[in-house]
Amino acid sequence: MSTRYVLIFCLLISTTVFGQGIKFEHYSDEQGLSHNSVRHITQDNTGLLWLGTFDGLNSFDGNNFTVYQSKSKTRTSINNDDITALAFNRTTDQMWIGTRNGLTLHNLKTSQFKTFLPDDNNPQSLPDP
Template sequence: MKQLLLFLICNLTFLLTAQGNSAEIPPAVMFKQLSTTEGLSNNSIRSIYRDKRGFLWVGTESGLNKYDGYSFQQYYQNNSDLPDDAISEIFEGPDDNVWIRTSSGYSIYNYKTGKFDNDYKPILDGLQIPSKNILRMGKTSKNEFWAYDYSKLYIRSMDNSSIKAYPLAVEKISSLYIGVQFIYIMYSNGTLYSISKQTSEVKEIAIPAIYRPLLENHEPHIYIDQNESLWVYTFQNSLLLHKNSFTQ
């Protein structure tokens, strides 16, 4: 009986140890390279977006690509109605079509026609968003469509059709992020502001003076993670700043 009990204990110990070790072993991760050899229009990628239909859209310095998991379909100015080949941003608009930002303006890929349409003004007018002098547009994860011009930011909730406008400073905006409670705006001169979506109160978020020269005219961008922590980074130098609710 003692030998049987010892045998069971040894086997149980072995199983628990094996399970513990297996949990520590990371799963194998498979990578597949996708480049011009596989049909990508250009290896310098500016934007990646997966739409609701499962297609992966890849915007590059030269051409837009739609990937179905097997092959790329390439779109250029000379084989479509895209206003330019340099693609900087891709998202799904209020019409559930794919909106593409190029260096020469926006274009909308219509899934029903399979063609691009560069006239987005009727859609904005239908959303009660002034379509004149629009500089940037986008859509949040909370199903909010936004656009801004030289003086105001317009946010329209696609769930309840409400729309609200927030005043902006006239300085050039380098990056904008719309969170759940606040809007964060980074200007090219390195200043950073937050706007309360509820009260429209504007506050400057102080950045240490030592970092300001590294931000000014260096394309400063912002990102808000799932913990509502703020990240500031630049494209042209190795600067990364982080701020959470407790420390700077």
């Protein structure tokens, strides 16, 4: 019985002594994040972190946030700010972004967004839930 306690003690000590010094930073809208609640996180081929929030898509390079929101309504904007899913395709360097109003494909090479919406006249479009 005492051998078991010694083994557990040694395991705890070795974890403490040889553990990595992991440092956590907390970011909020005060540092440039579009919303304090991050729902989805993925990382692209260049190391950028992509964060989906209730109020837009954010990229983070380790120092600064870039916010993508629907307010600009340009080819470099998303269709809806409420991000419900993120999936990065490492082969094509594209990111699929699920929102409350459709599905958006972001081409990271061109920084352009293409949105797919339900269309009753097109049987190949997204289904309307």
